[in-house]
Amino acid sequence: MYFYLGTVSVVNKLLNNQIIYKIIYWLICILAYSGIIYIAVTYTKKTPAIRFNNNFIYTSLFFIFFISKFIGSIPLLIDDVGRIFRYIFTFFSSSSSVHDISRLDFLKKSALIVSGTLFSTLLIGMKWGRYNFKKNYEDIFIRNWPTGIENYKIVQISDLHLGSFSDVTKLEEVVEMINEEKPDMVVFTGDLVNNYYHEALPFVDTLKRIEAKDGKFAILGNHDYCDYVMLKRDSKEWKENFKNLLALEKEAGFDLLLNESRLISKVNNRFNIVGVENWGAGNFNKDGDLDKAMNNVDPNIPTILLSHDPSHWNKVVLKSSYNIPLQLSGHTHGMQFGIEIPGFKWSPAQYRYKEWAGLYKKGDKQIYVNRGLGHLGYAGRVGIMPDISVLNIKKKI
Template identity: 55%
Template sequence: MNYFIFIPLIFLLLIDFYFFQSNSDLFEKKLFNITFYKYLYWILSIVVYSIMFYHSYDYQNESKFVNMKPYIFSLIFVIYISKFIGIFSLLIDDLIRLFKVFFNLFQSNEDKVDLSRIKFLKNASLFTAAAVFSTLTYGMIVNRYRFKVYTQKIKIKNWPNSLNNFKIVHISDLHLGSFESIEKLEEAIDIINSKNPDLILFTGDLVNNSFTEIRPFKKSLQKLKSKYGNFSVLGNHDYGDYIGIKRNSNKWIKNFNNLIKTQEECGFKLLMNESTEVKINDASFNLVGVENWGAGNFNKDGDFDKAIENIDNNNPTILMSHDPSHWREVILNHDFNIDLQLSGHTHGMQFGIEIPSFKWSPIKYRYKEWAGLYKKNNKQIYVNRGLGHLAYTGRVGILPDISLLNISNEV
C-alpha cells in the first residue's frame, strides 16, 4: 500500500470541510423535505476518497493502474481544483472577519460590527468554482480529441535544394493508456496520412507506464504511412518508472524490452542513442535519436555523444529528443551543430491560451521552450504540444497537436 496517499486525502478532506462549512446555508436547503444537497456533497466526497484509497492499496497492479488512473485523477482533479480555487474568496472573507473580531474586542455591544460573511465574496466563491468546473469539464468532453494541425515552416541553411518543402509530420506524447477508443486514435492517423508526409517522427511517451497499453492500438499505428519511414525515440514514461517497479529488476526489464519490441512492430524505427542517414536520391541528412534526457530529477539515459559517433558532419542534422530541456542544457553548449531538435514532453500543460501571435501556459515557467519553434545561436528547437493527454483527460486552450513541418533552405 502507498501510505503517502493519506497526505492528499487529509488535504482534500480539509478543503471539503472548509468549502462545506462556508456554504452551509446552501447545502442545508431541503429538497423533498430532506437535506439532499448536504448528503449528495458528502456521498460524492466519500466515493472519491474510497476510489483513491482503493487505487493506492494496489497501486502496483499493472492493469488497474494503467486502465483506471487517468479517469480517477481527472475526476478528483476537476472536483477539487474547482473547490480549491473557489475557496480563495472565502479565505479573503475570513481574513476580513478576523480583523472584525479583533476590532470588536475594543467595542461595546452596540458598536460591534456584523461577523457574517460578505455576500459578494461568498457568491464569488460559488461562481468561481462553477466556472472552473465547467471549463475543465468542457476540456474533457470537447477538446480531448479535438486534433489540430499546426503548420510550421522551418529554414535549415544547408538543407539540400532537392529536398526543399520536405514534409515532416511530428507527433509526440500519445500516452496510449489514456486513449478512450481505437476510433479516436485512427481519426488522428487519418489526418496524419492525409498530409502525405515524407517522414513521420515521434518524440516519445508512447505509453503511460506499460507496454500492454499499446496492444489495442497496434494495428492502428501500423496504418501510419510516410514516404521515407517512421522514426521514434523514448520518453520518460516509456521506461515504466512510475508504477513502483525497481529499475533493472526482472519485471522492469521485461516491460522495457517488450515496449521496444512492440513499438518497432507498430512500424517505428526506434533510435536509441544512435543516428541514421536519410538518403533520398543524391541528397541526404542526418537523423539522430537519443533516449530520454531531462533536467532536474528526470532520468538521463540520453547519450548525445554516443548518438553522433561516426556521423557525417557535412550533412544537415535533425535531433529527436523527448525533453526540450535537453536542448538548453546540452545541445546549445555542444560543439556539434544540430540544425533542428524535435521534442515533446510539455503537453503545453494541456492548459493555456493560444491564439494567433500570442500563446501562454503556466508550463512556460518550468520550460522556456514549451510549444512551437524557438531559435538561439543558429540552433532551433520545435516542441510538439502532445497528441495524447496524461492525468487530466482533457485540454483547455492547448489542443492535441499534429505538427506539419515544412523544411527548406529558405522560407
C-alpha cells in the same frame, strides 16, 4: 468541509432552502470517496487500455472535483485571513467596528463562481477536448538545407500515452489524419505508454498503418522507462517490460533511435536524423547521451535532433559544439490546459518550461515542441488541443 462551511449560507439563501445543497454536496462527496476506494481496491498493473474500462474517467472526475474545491477555497481563505486582521484591529482599537457582511458575501459568491466555472470548464475539456485532434502547421527554415528537398514535410507526433486512450478508433482517426498529409517522414518523440508495455498492445496494428516516404523514426520519453511504478532497473520485471516495449516500437514500424543517428539521402540531398534517449532537467532520468548519438554524424550537413524533453535543448544541446539547427521535442503536453489563439498563447506549462509549445529560436538554433497527442492525469484538454504537427522544412536564404 472547509468549502462547504464557507459557502452553505450563500447557497441556502439563493435556493431559499436549507436542505438541498447539503444533500447534493455530501452525496457527491460520498460518491467521490467511494470511487477512490473502489479504484484502489481493484487496481491492477494492466492499465485501462487493456481492459478499456472507465477507471481513467473516474479518476479524472475526482481530480476535477477536488481541484475545483481547492481553487474555489482561495477566496474563502482570503476572507478568513482578512477577518483575522479585522479581529486583531478591533481587539486593540478603542472604537467599535462593524463587520463587513457585504464583502464576506462577495467572497463566498466568488468561491462558488470560481469553483463552478473551473468544474464546468474541465468537464467540457473531457467531453470535447480529449480527442479534438488538431493539425498545427509550421514552416521551419534551416540555413544549409538541401535545395533538392525544399518543403520537406515531417509530421511529428508525441506523448501518445496509449494507456489513457479509451478505444482504438480514436488512434485510427489520428493515423488517417497523418496519412492525409502524405509526409516525407514521421517522427514520434516519446512516451508511447504511461508505464507498462501492455498499454500499447491493442494499438500496434493501427500504428503500423502510418505511412511515410522516408521512414518512421521514434525515441523514448520518460514514461517509457517504467520508472514511476517503483520498479528497480536491475529487476527482472523492469528488464522484461523494457525489452517488450522496445519490441513493440519496432513491430509498429518505427526505427527506434537509442542515442543513434541515421543518414537520410535522396539523390545528392542529405541530412542527419539523430535521436537521444530521454534527458530531462531536475529529477527526470538522464539516459540521453548526445555525444554518443552524434558520434558518426557528418557535421557538414543539416542535423535534426529528436529529444523528448525540451529542457535538454537549453541545458545540453545549446551548450554543445554540435551543429544542430533543429530539435524536435514533446513532453510538456502544454499542460493540457491554456489558451492558444493567433498571436497569443498561455499555459501553466510556461512556468516550468521556457519552450513548451510551438517554435522557438536562438540565433540559427531552433526547437519545436509538440503539444502531445495523448493525455495523462486528466482525461481532457482545455485550450491546448491534441497535436499533430506538420512541419515544412525549407532552406533559409
